[in-house]
C-alpha cells in the first residue's frame with residue numbers, strides 16, 4: 001500500500017495515468033470504429049441470408065421454387081429486390097393463400113426481423129429495388145402541393161383523388177391508401193405490385209416520392225409521425241457520438257489529473 005501511494009505522488013504519475021486513460025479510450029474507439037463495424041455488418045448480413053433461406057424454404061418455396069426461380073403457382077423472385085419482399089410480406093399479401101383476381105392484404109404472419117431475413121435472402125438471388133431507410137420515406141418538410149400534383153397525374157386514375165381507392169377491370173381493385181405506412185407507400189411505387197405500374201427512382205426521384213407520401217398523409221388526416229416543427233433530427237452516427245464522448249472524457253481525465261497534481265503540490269508547500 002505504502003509503495004503504491006508513494007508512486008502515486010511521483011511527478012510522472014499524472015502523465016502515466018493520462019497516457020493510460022488515452023490509450024484505453026483510443027483502443028475502445030478503434031474497437032468500435034467503422035472498419036470493425038463493416039466486418040460485423042457483413043457477418044450479420046450472411047447470417048440474415050441463412051435464416052431467410054430457412055424461412056423461405058418453409059413458407060415460400062412451394063410457389064416460388066426452391067431457389068426463387070418460380071413455378072406455375074408463383075413468379076420468379078430473382079431480381080425483385082428486398083423492397084418487394086418487405087412490401088409483399090409486410091402488408092400480409094404474401095404468403096399467398098388462395099388464387100384469385102388479386103392477392104389481398106391479410107394479417108401479417110412474420111415479424112419485421114423475419115421479413116428482413118426473407119428480404120436478405122431474396123435480394124441475394126439477384127439485385128433489385130432496396131428497402132428504403134427511415135429518412136428516405138420521412139415526409140416531414142416535403143412539398144404537399146407538389147405531391148398533390150404528382151398524385152393526380154400518376155396515381156389518381158386508379159386510387160382516386162384522395163387515395164380512397166377504386167375498382168379496376170376483371171375483379172381487380174386499387175386499394176385505399178389510408179393507414180398505409182410511408183415505407184409501404186414508397187415500396188409500392190418502387191416495385192409496382194400486381195397490376196400497379198412501378199415508378200422507379202430513375203423516373204420518379206426520391207424527393208417526388210416523399211412529396212407524394214406527404215400528400216397522401218395530409219389528405220388522410222394524419223400528417224406524419226412527428227407532428228409539429230422540429231423532429232429533433234435523430235442522433236447521428238454512433239461512431240461520432242462515441243468520438244465526442246471519448247474526447248470529452250479524455251479532457252475531464254486530464255483536468256482531474258491536473259487538479260490532483262496541483263492540490264498535492266499545494267499540500268507539500
Ligand code: HEC
Pocket residue numbers: 056059060061062063064073074075077080084085088089094095096097098103118191192193194195
Ligand atoms: C400460394 C402460393 C404463394 C406462396 C406460398 C407465396 N407466394 Fe409470393 N407470390 C405468389 C403469386 C401468385 C405472386 C404474383 C402476384 C401477382 O403479381 O399477381 C407472388 C408475388 C410475390 C412477390 C412480388 C414479386 C414481384 O414481381 O414484385 C414477392 C416479393 C413474393 N411473392 C414473395 C413471397 C414470399 C417472401 C413468400 C413466403 C413468405 C411468398 N411469396 C409466398 C404466390 C405465392
Ligand code: HEC
Pocket residue numbers: 091093102103104105151154155156157158159168172173174175176177180184185186188189193194195196197199212
Ligand atoms: C394502373 C392503376 C394504378 C396506378 C396508376 C397506381 N396504382 Fe397503386 N395500386 C394499384 C393496385 C391494383 C394495387 C394493389 C396491388 C396489390 O394488392 O398487390 C395498388 C397498391 C398500392 C399501394 C399498396 C396499398 C396497400 O394497401 O398496401 C400503394 C401504397 C399504392 N398503390 C400507391 C400508389 C401510388 C403512390 C401511385 C402513384 C405514384 C399508384 N399507386 C399508382 C393500382 C395502381
